[in-house]
Amino acid sequence: MSKKVLIVSNRLPVTIQHIENKLHFHPSAGGLATGLGSIYKKGNNLWIGWPGFHDYAESDKENITSQLANDNMAPVFLSKKDIRDYYEGFSNKTIWPLFHYFTEYATYDKGLWDAYVRVNKKFCDAILHHANDGDVIWIHDYQLLLLPSMVREKLPNATIGFFQHIPFPSFEIFRLMPWREQILEGMLGSDLIGFHTYDDMRHFLSSVNRILGHGNTMGQIRINNRLIGVDAFPMGIDYDKYAKATHAPETIDKLKRYFKILSNQKVVLSIDRLDYSKGIKQRLQAFDIFLEKYPEYIGKVSLILIVVPSRVKVEQYNQLKNEIDTLVGALNGKYSRIDWNPIHYFYRSFSFHSLSALYSSAEVALITPLRDGMNLVCKEYIASKLDKKGVLILSEMAGSAKEMSEAILINPNDIDQIVNAMHQALEMPEAEQIARNEEMQEKLKRYNIHRWVEVFFEQLDFIKRKQKDLNMKMVTGKTADLIIEKYKKSKERILFLDYDGTLKGFSSNPKAVSPDKELLSILENLTANPKNKVIIISGRDKGTLGEWLGHLNLDLIAEHGVWLKESGKKWIMIDNIDQTWKKEIRHILELYVDRTPGSFIEDKDYSLVWHYRKADTDFGELRARELLSNLNYLIANMDLQTMEGNKVIEIKNRAINKGKAARKWLNNTENDFIIAIGDDVTDEDTFKAMPENAFTIKVGLTASVARLNIKSSDEVRNLLKGFME
DSSP states (O other), rough: OOOOEEEEEEEOSSEEEEEETTEEEEOOOOOOOOHHHHTSSTTTEEEEESSSOOOHHHHHHHHHHHHHHHHTEEEEOOOHHHIIIIIIIIIIIIIHHHHOOOOOGGOOOHHHHHHHHHHHHHHHHHHHHHHHHOEEEEEESSGOOOHHHHHHHTTTTOOOEEEEEEEOOOOOOOOOOOHHHHHHHHHTTEEEESSSHHHHHHHHHIIIIIIOOOOTTTTEEEEETTEEEEOOOOOOOOHHHHHHHSSSHHHHHHHHHHHHHHTTSEEEEEEEEGGGGGGGHHHHHHHHHHHHGGGGGGGTTEEEEEEEOOOTHHHHHHHHHHHHHOOOOOOOHHHHTTBBSSSEEESSSSOHHHHHHHHHOSSSSEEOOOBBBBHHHHHHHHHTTTOOOOOOEEEEEEGGGGTTTTTTEEEEHHHHHHHHHHHHHHHOOHHHHHHHHHHHHHHHHHHHHHHHHHHHHHHHHHHHHHHHHHTTTTTTHHHHHHHHHHHHSSSSEEEEOOOTTOOOTTOOOOGGGOHHHHHHHHHHHHSTTTEEEEEESSSSSSHHHHHHHHTTSEEEEEGGEEEEOOTTTTESSSSSOTTTTTTHHHHHHHHHHHTTTOOEEEEOOSEEEEEEEESSSHHHHHHHHHHHHHHHHHTTHHHHHHHHTTEEEEEEEEEEOOOHHHHHHHHHOOOOOEEEEOOGGGGGGHHSSSSSSSSSEEEESSSSSSSSEEEHHHHHHHHHHHHHO
């Protein structure tokens, strides 16, 4: 069976109404539905979501399901309680205010969280009913943050994309969420996670790092044996749809009506869904001050304020509606004349052609959200300007501001700046208006809603191919069996094994990194075989390695190759090494210890190590980048090198490395089985020193010259146990 694409969102791109005992289906004309129409309507592809109402009889379910199936849609039926607790509750009383930085409105209720988990599971069950392992599943938005990991657990080979259409808050805001770990882990079930802006992407990666401890490289997170991409994909609009609508007969008819009413006035247009994040109150306050500051515009400029009803059952929204009503009434009462009202207020939605007429006729669009994931209204306004005349005033807090820098960008909390922006817009010369709008229109044409979909799927495919390449190098199944088979057939074997991160997992507890009973048992078994030569090659100091492993019949390489010890013999130094440099470098490291709480210095015989594992994750990494830059500049003319490990930076003599030490064993023996296993940058020199017939294995999924990768230190132990069977 060929793979198919499943789109999953809270709502289906259709509205179902129950009128006079009949079901009426009305397709959505929204941007997402337009962009994804070319995807879900093909072949066996499908859009899964809630059909939009809950007052249906059980007998309606079959009818709804059957009719939706004709249009490649499948319903998730939600109860009244589901809508109250999952949608109106956790989604819009917890996630929405928190993610929009309105922390005072966020409710942390365990019952609402339980409903959120329960409904996400309902969506998962619906997906499992239609999907096969290997299908492509694209999940959308904040109502379904747990869904990717739920699906991943059941369909491990599925291709899963996730896109968040609202902002992702900074770590300091997100950490307020009691269920923060579960939400991040839910999202990380995806192969690719998309946001509208780089800022949202950066905030997400910071939270993943600081809460779950997973770092990233160029927006790619590696967890166990899986690679996850995180990127910014600013959403576009159907540019041609809005550009062409300006000349449509229905639009022209609406324009004629508007000109009769507003023929002698300039229009400032404001269109928003009712929401406290949109900055509607601040906009009205600014318009009041504008008319006070520039009385010459009284009677000449009107604000058309369109507020689309939304979430009427949520208390803050009813309160906001009352405040807007009061402000509009006060302003109209303060400034109105017999032939002029300063504000034309509409608390309802408008048809597409009515909006098109308003877009094309308004001299100014005032779009000033306090926080917005993208905001497509500003893009629709610019696309509708075929004569290229008109001015967009846009909040810098909207995601679209990153693309539309030619607009007049304002801080929506700065009322005076909004006032000055309105005056600038109304006085702007036509030539400047045209120049600004041409720039924005070119961007919107090139990167429209269809291109947004294409780019996301291209990147999703790229991540899956990269995962496949990495998985082909993984030591699992047949590959492990091949290594074990060659080991058993060989007569002279040499095993180079790193310690931390390879034989033992990392831990901040000193006792937890010493060898446990299982590890000692593995090493004792390997060294008891006369065919084996086992060398532990580590960055640890010789005293610690000798204490932990010196009693075993194996050889040791300490401090990345400074000290060598054959079984039963004394430690010897690989070369005479100068260490007069340590005083100067120590002074630099001490400065960074003082500036980075939780960091400390380890003084080895012939190297210095700055540890920041106990420091705040983000702060430690920031300081590490800064320290590396300073050190590399300082040692440019010294025979020293810096090396990065797991939350450590080590400075040592350039002539010393694990590879040089390993060659002393390779030069003195002839072996028909050679294996080298390590986990960090310092082990790359070991891998490079190995002959072509050696098995070189990197622990984890980071890039390496090693020919193979292995998932974890636990998997390394399993492989070594296989040698003993």
